[in-house]
Amino acid sequence: MKKIILVITFAFSTFSAQATNLINDERIKDQINCFSSKYENYDSWRGFMENKYKKRSKSKEALSNQLSWFDSMFGEEEFNKYKKNLSCKVFTYQVDGNDVQGYVVKPKKSAKKLPVLVYNRGGNGQFGSVQFGSMMNDLFPIANEGFVIIGSQYRGSQYPGIHAKSVMQDEFGGKDVKDVTALLDYIPKIEGADPQRIGMYGFSRGGMQTHLALKQVKNVKAIATIAGATDLLKELNVRPAMEKVYTHRIPDYETNKVTELEKRSVINWVNELSSSVPILLLHGADDKRISANNSVELADALAKKNIPHKLVIYSKDDHDLTKNKDKANKELVNWFNTYL
Template identity: 70%
Template sequence: MNKYLLICTLVFSSFATQASNLINDESIKDQKNCFNHIFKDYATWRGFIKEKRQKRIKSEEKLLKGMAAFDSMFGEEKFNQYKNNLSCITFKYNVDDLEVSGYVIKPKSNKKKLPVLIYNRGGNGSYGSVVFGSMMHNLFPIANEGFVIIGSQYRLSRTKGVLLDEFGGKDVNDVIALLDYIPKIKGADEKRIGMYGFSRGGMQTHLVLKETSKIKAIATIAGATDLLKELDFRPAMEKVYTKRITDYGKNKVAELEKRSVLNWVSELSPNIPILLLHGEDDKKVSVNNSIELASALAKNSIPHKLVIYPKDDHGLIKNKEKANEELVSWFREYL
């Protein structure tokens, strides 16, 4: 995770305050405005980041360089544009008797109902949570183009010694549950729902599609499509699988195959188009995952588009604007 996004992780949930409800449902709790406290304006947010950095960076030159990078990634002009144009809340909802956190981002001014995108984040446990910095960098640009975005942080990584995030197990229910709230979001078109996911979120996206027919189009960014084969590329993921997946030690192959869309491509609907985005030099999830899935989709006559970005890595940092344009164009065409 980018270091600026990581810093935001430490404070985002603590600094949101009550907002006007975007979801009209009594079962939804703690709807809070994203743009408040240290995120109320760019200067306050920037000052917080600078203060945090000053405590560990003694070199003035390095500090200035770091803040310049922060401004380059975010910037006051973009911040103000998004604050003026978008409504953003965090909220809590219940799934399987567990409290789960989520968020909604939507344009403030819309005279007609807007298409909805469910976003599935990457990471595992609390790592990779969608905090303010990642919202602004990854989600605000998409919502600003005329989409309602709703997403889940997935169930907590641990409670009373029990692991909850099963990395594609019961946590998939946390995403499916969001479908019930979309009709309750003012200005959201419940008949035009798309879904996209990053990294682990790509896996979540395919797993959700097995359980619902409400999704009209999907996209994945750097998604793993064959988790067993991927272990040869990135052996370190064995630790994540061992920690997260129930009975992994006993049923390793079966559990990974259940989470790997390449094993059940023939079951995918020919009516749901799939966009695949991947960096050629991805060090975390091999680009072959998307290449091989595209080949399998073609053999099964499933509509799709594969875009590979040369010399780019996992987060498509070098091609962020181009990737966003692909996403917006894809969902405008199919929703």
């Protein structure tokens, strides 16, 4: 009798675990709810951030200012709205036999299957990795409009508190592009996702990742880039500090600098782009990290090749489109609603 109870208990536990997974694929490991631990409610998250701010605040006034910024950036009402409406999991998957971390966000309720967006983050290595705050700021508003979003942290990067075993390093547009393309295999296994309607978009370095990924996959119907670099070699004249990143990240960079940067620059292979995949380009006119000329010059090249596209330059705005975040989100939502 005890054995039967144990078997039933184990079977129920297994079923419950499967039922809570957003990706029903045995290759996916460690699907952990984003709204857990210190992110379970707004107060616990805010308390965690308050303790963090205290360590670097020189006065009570400075601490108060940081907390005021935090509340204005996020806010309890927005947090509760997204927790109510969205399901979010971080997970581990394998690429080239190594663990890579990813994340998936989707509306909890939908009467029909939803289009899927593959999101490519910016930064390099751990810098720019997708944490809860960036999810809430960049991903939740889009997912809440009726999209499933899946993305990669890229090899060698970790979500806070979750550790994956990997010896691979981010190559800034090298083998790490496989971390993006590998995700497409899991889209049919996402509950409520429509694998026939896939889009892709990327921010900053993620714009480069988006163009590179499309050289390897054929089932993406539309793309968008936000502050994307399209000519890395030319951009070095604007931001020479990126040389350190390239030297550290890109294999054989010092001996093959021009070749490696041109391989990563879509402006050099516009002829290879599909005329059936429309491209949205968003950029801040005052971007100090990646010049808006990257998007302007790519748009000119796309026009010459009759590749459908739209260019939006936000006057007096920065790399993160701080002043026009809501407008940029609407552009993204409208773009993918139109073409997916």
